[in-house]
Amino acid sequence: MLRGDPKLVAILVTSLIVSTLAVLTVFRISQPDDLSCLTNDYPDLFVKESAQKGIETSFSFSAISGRELEELELRFSVLYERSPPFDTADWQPDEADTLEDVVPHLPAVAMMKSEVSSLGGEFEVLRKEVDINGTPYDGLFFDFSRFMGIFDGDPMLSRYISMYAILKKGSAVRFFEGRTGFFLAQDDVVEYLSISAAGNKTEYVGERVAEAPLGILRYADLPKDSKISVIYEVLADLESIPEIVPGAKDRLLLQMTKGYADGDLALFVANPVPLG
Amino acid sequence: MDPRPCLCVLLLVLTVEVALASGPKPKILVYSYDMPGFGRGVAEILQGRLGEQVELVVLEDPSELSALMSMPEVGCVVLAVMSGNEVKTLVDPLVAYFSQGGAAIGFQGCCVEQQVGRLSRDVFPAFGNATGSGSVKDGVPVNEYVRDASLEAFSDLPDQFDLLGQFFTYPANASKSVIEPQIAEGSRMVLFRDKKTNAPLVIGYETAAGSRSVSFTGCFVRSQETAKNYYGNLLQEPRFQALIGDAVDWAMQGSTRHAQHSSTIGEMVREEKERLDALRNHALSAKNERQRKKLIFLVLAWALGLIAVFGLLYQAFLRRTPRASR
Numbered sequence: 001m002l003r004g005d006p007k008l009v010a011i012l013v014t015s016l017i018v019s020t021l022a023v024l025t026v027f028r029i030s031q032p033d034d035l036s037c038l039t040n041d042y043p044d045l046f047v048k049e050s051a052q053k054g055i056e057t058s059f060s061f062s063a064i065s066g067r068e069l070e071e072l073e074l075r076f077s078v079l080y081e082r083s084p085p086f087d088t089a090d091w092q093p094d095e096a097d098t099l100e101d102v103v104p105h106l107p108a109v110a111m112m113k114s115e116v117s118s119l120g121g122e123f124e125v126l127r128k129e130v131d132i133n134g135t136p137y138d139g140l141f142f143d144f145s146r147f148m149g150i151f152d153g154d155p156m157l158s159r160y161i162s163m164y165a166i167l168k169k170g171s172a173v174r175f176f177e178g179r180t181g182f183f184l185a186q187d188d189v190v191e192y193l194s195i196s197a198a199g200n201k202t203e204y205v206g207e208r209v210a211e212a213p214l215g216i217l218r219y220a221d222l223p224k225d226s227k228i229s230v231i232y233e234v235l236a237d238l239e240s241i242p243e244i245v246p247g248a249k250d251r252l253l254l255q256m257t258k259g260y261a262d263g264d265l266a267l268f269v270a271n272p273v274p275l276g
Numbered sequence: 277m278d279p280r281p282c283l284c285v286l287l288l289v290l291t292v293e294v295a296l297a298s299g300p301k302p303k304i305l306v307y308s309y310d311m312p313g314f315g316r317g318v319a320e321i322l323q324g325r326l327g328e329q330v331e332l333v334v335l336e337d338p339s340e341l342s343a344l345m346s347m348p349e350v351g352c353v354v355l356a357v358m359s360g361n362e363v364k365t366l367v368d369p370l371v372a373y374f375s376q377g378g379a380a381i382g383f384q385g386c387c388v389e390q391q392v393g394r395l396s397r398d399v400f401p402a403f404g405n406a407t408g409s410g411s412v413k414d415g416v417p418v419n420e421y422v423r424d425a426s427l428e429a430f431s432d433l434p435d436q437f438d439l440l441g442q443f444f445t446y447p448a449n450a451s452k453s454v455i456e457p458q459i460a461e462g463s464r465m466v467l468f469r470d471k472k473t474n475a476p477l478v479i480g481y482e483t484a485a486g487s488r489s490v491s492f493t494g495c496f497v498r499s500q501e502t503a504k505n506y507y508g509n510l511l512q513e514p515r516f517q518a519l520i521g522d523a524v525d526w527a528m529q530g531s532t533r534h535a536q537h538s539s540t541i542g543e544m545v546r547e548e549k550e551r552l553d554a555l556r557n558h559a560l561s562a563k564n565e566r567q568r569k570k571l572i573f574l575v576l577a578w579a580l581g582l583i584a585v586f587g588l589l590y591q592a593f594l595r596r597t598p599r600a601s602r
Contacts, residue, residue, distance in 0.1 A: 011589040019581035023574055067566075070558055085337055108340050115347055119300070120545050144343070150548050151348045151537055152376055159372035160346040161339050177339050185368070242364045262559035263552040 032066035034261035038227070040269050046253055047276035048236045048246055055276075059182070061257055062229035063267060069222040073260040075145070076215040076230070079165050079178030080243050081251040081275075095171045099127075099140040102166055102173055109164050112144050121147035124265070130167055132252065132272050137167035137174065139270065141256075145180050149216075158186065158214040165254055165270070176254050181215035182232050183255075184243065189236040198226040244275065251275045300541070301328075302351025302534050304524065305344060307335045309362040311499045317511035318356045318520060325521040338362070342369045345378075348537035348544075352379040352528045354520075358496060360391020367395045374399045377486035377532035381523050387445050387493045400491035401464050401481050403457040404445030408473050410494065417442040417505050419494040420471035427480060429526035430467055432518055439519070440510040444494035446475035462487075470494070478519070486532030490523035 041060040050057045065072060086092075086105045093102050103109055116123050124143040129136050145162035158181040165176040183190055186209070193204040193212050197219055204212040219228070238246060244253075252272045259267035304322060308315030312334075319332045330351060335341045342365070345353055353373065357363055362385050363370070371394060374380055386395055387402035396402055410419040419441040423433075447457045454475045457464075462483035466476040467490075479491040495516070497507035510516050528534070537544075 005594075007593055008590075011586060011593060015582055015586040015589055018585045019578055022581050022585075023578040026577075068562075071555055082339075085339070108337060108343065111340060112343055115344065119348070119541055122549070146548070147545070148346045150544050152346060152372070156372045156376060157346070159368045161342040161369075162346070177343075263555035264559065 033266065034066050034069070034264070035063050035072070035259040035266040036066060037267055037269060038062040038064055039229070040257070040271065042255055042271040042273055044274070045276040046234075046244075046273045048238050048240070048244070051235055057234040058232065059234070059255060060229070060231045061269075062227060063259055064228075065222050065224060065226045065261070067261075068224050069226075070220065070262050071260075072219045072222050072226075072228070074217040074228065074230070075180060075258045075260070076182050076217075077145070077163055077178055077180045077256045077258075078182075078184050079163060079176035079254040079256065080184065081174060081176050081248075081253070082243075084166075084173050084175035093168070093171055093173055097168075097171075099138055099166055099168050102168065103140070106164075106166070106175065108177065109142055109166075112164075113142070116144055116147050119147075121150075123147060126265075126268060128268060128270060130254070130270050130272060132167070133274075135169055137169045139168075140166045141270070143258075149180075154180070154216045155214050157216075163256075174252070176252075178254070182212075182230070183234050184241045185236070186212070186214055188240045189234050191233045191235045193230075193232040195228075195230050197228045198222060248275050300349045300538065301331045302528065302538070303331045303333055303344075303347070303349050304352045304354060304528075305333050305335055305341060305350060306354045306356060307338070307341045308356040309336060309338065310359060311356070311497075311507055312336045313499065314497065314507040314511070315354075315356040317507065318354060321511065321517045321520055322354070322524055325517070326524070338365050342366060345369055345373045348541050349534065350378070351534040352381065352524055352531070354381040354524065355383060355386050357383055357385030358498075359385045360388050361385075363392055363395065367392055370395055371398050373533075374483075374487045374489065375485060377536065379487070379524075379527035379531035379533070380489045381492070381520070381527060382489065383492045384443070384445055384494070384496055387491050397459075399481075399489055400479070401457065401459055401462075402445060402476065402479055402491045402493050403447035404493060406446055406448035406452050408444050408446055408470065408475055410441055410444065410470070411438075411472070413438065415504065416440065416509075419444055419477055421468040421477055422471045423467070424469050424476075425465040425467055425480070427465065427467060427526065429529070430519075430522045432522065433515065436471070437515050439495065439513060439516055440505055441494040441496050442498075442505045443496040444470060444475060444477060446470075446473070446493060478523075480523075480526065482530060486530070488527040488530040490527055492519075492523075 039060055039062045043057045046057055047053055047055055085108055087107050091105055126141040128139045130139045143163045145157055148162045149157040158179050161177050161179055163178055167174040190209050193209060195202050252274055255271045255273055257269050306315045306319040316334050319334045323332045355363060380399055382400040386392060386400045387404040389396045389403055389405050396404055410417050418438040421437050423435040447455050449455050454473055462481060465480040467480050468478040470477050477494045481489045497505045497510050
């Protein structure tokens with residue numbers, strides 16, 4: 001019959017093509033990310049006694065869930081820069097050395113990798129480019145905090161160094177180490193903290209800051225399009241955070257936020273904050 | 277058949293099982309920043325005393341100590357420091373470690389309140405705000421130790437002895453007299469005092485959380501080999517070797533952190549892995565379900581579209597043809 005009616009064949013073929021194209025263009029809705037960053041603001045500079053110098057040190061972050069989540073975890077942390085503690089004082093990386101070539105020369109990182117592995121644990125290694133004053137650095141991030149948190153819990157975890165970052169551009173290497181928490185010595189330096197999740201807002205001011213979570217937020221059974229936002233202000237005096245030496249203007253802080261959707265990393269931002 | 281090989285295999289299997297069940301060996305972290313040789317010397321003494329029961333780790337970087345201290349198999353932390361600067365970035369992690377039932381030994385650098393704040397109150401309750409000097413005997417500076425509280429763990433030491441050391445720190449009132457500080461919790465025992473001033477030289481401290489520490493407020497030594505109080509000379513003294521060994525033994529035996537964690541390390545790591553795997557599997561199956569529904573929807577939409585387009589074209593062309601021919 002079809003052979004006998006070329007028009008019908010043509011109509012059938014055209015219908016097939018048009019219908020397929022229509023379905024593919026009209027109904028092919030792209031899958032949203034599990035978690036998307038809406039805002040990510042951080043200060044241009046961090047200095048101790050910033051209020052006296054008229055500098056505001058506030059951080060603001062918000063994200064939205066792209067689907068229903070059984071568990072959403074946001075992990076905030078701050079890393080501070082120090083001279084790379086190479087195993088041999090006179091060792092310096094070449095321009096051709098990769099980040100992976102540098103790591104074995106950093107005993108602090110190598111030691112933790114071996115320690116966690118020997119106990120059957122896992123750690124997270126991420127690669128990310130970080131832009132510092134317009135210069136892109138290759139970055140390698142080591143995070144041991146999930147393993148360390150198993151034993152002593154989130155509040156204690158924020159006291160110990162649990163993560164490292166190594167940034168490299170040419171032969172220059174920058175080394176960072178830090179802890180979980182909205183800021184280093186959070187109890188002493190965070191003046192105000194506001195956490196909103198799915199319409200519920202909690203504020204911590206003054207003495208109540210001590211009751212705030214220490215940089216790790218977990219939410220269960222979160223519907224699609226739930227918004228979480230965190231805003232906080234930092235005010236450090238000269239005595240607090242001894243790791244940050246006043247006047248080290250060539251150094252940086254790295255404020256990091258990671259979002260895990262049902263256990264998988266879905267979002268990672270690293271904000272370089274120069275020290276003043 | 278000779279049963280000995282089978283017995284040997286059985287014995288080996290049992291030994292491995294017992295080793296795994298009892299957890300990894302306790303680690304003793306010995307830290308010194310300004311005088312790494314002193315730290316290494318203390319570690320050697322402890323290795324000689326405790327042998328293969330423990331693993332000694334010598335550290336010279338405060339950051340490495342801050343990270344490693346949190347590990348579950350740490351049995352004791354020894355801070356072989358003379359200055360508070362060596363531990364100023366370690367106050368928070370040390371207080372956290374100790375509050376969780378940890379064991380710690382601290383030398384004078386951990387005991388001066390002005391330099392290390394709450395470390396000298398909450399972990400090493402020496403409350404040192406004044407400095408005293410020892411005696412000079414045969415041209416050598418010494419602290420004269422006299423026993424105060426008796427603890428079985430320190431019974432191998434005589435009731436009175438001298439040890440190399442120049443200064444000691446102690447809690448004092450405005451007129452520099454020794455005072456006894458009141459502590460909020462736990463039991464603070466002065467094990468040895470200075471003969472002349474009655475200032476505490478060795479303090480044992482135990483909390484309800486199962487934490488134990490020993491503070492050495494004296495033993496002030498220097499790194500210069502020419503100095504009268506060169507640390508190498510202190511390390512040679514059998515009384516010092518006995519004292520530091522007793523202190524580590526006592527602190528480790530009573531502290532609860534390692535005991536609690538060592539038997540459950542594997543289980544806790546496995547539980548966390550299983551929790552994350554369950555979350556990921558749930559997310560994966562939910563994603564597969566969403567994709568399946570989307571595929572069904574697409575097939576249905578496509579079929580409907582196909583029928584609709586066919587219908588329209590059929591109406592437009594095939595049904596019009598007969599009319600046109602008429």
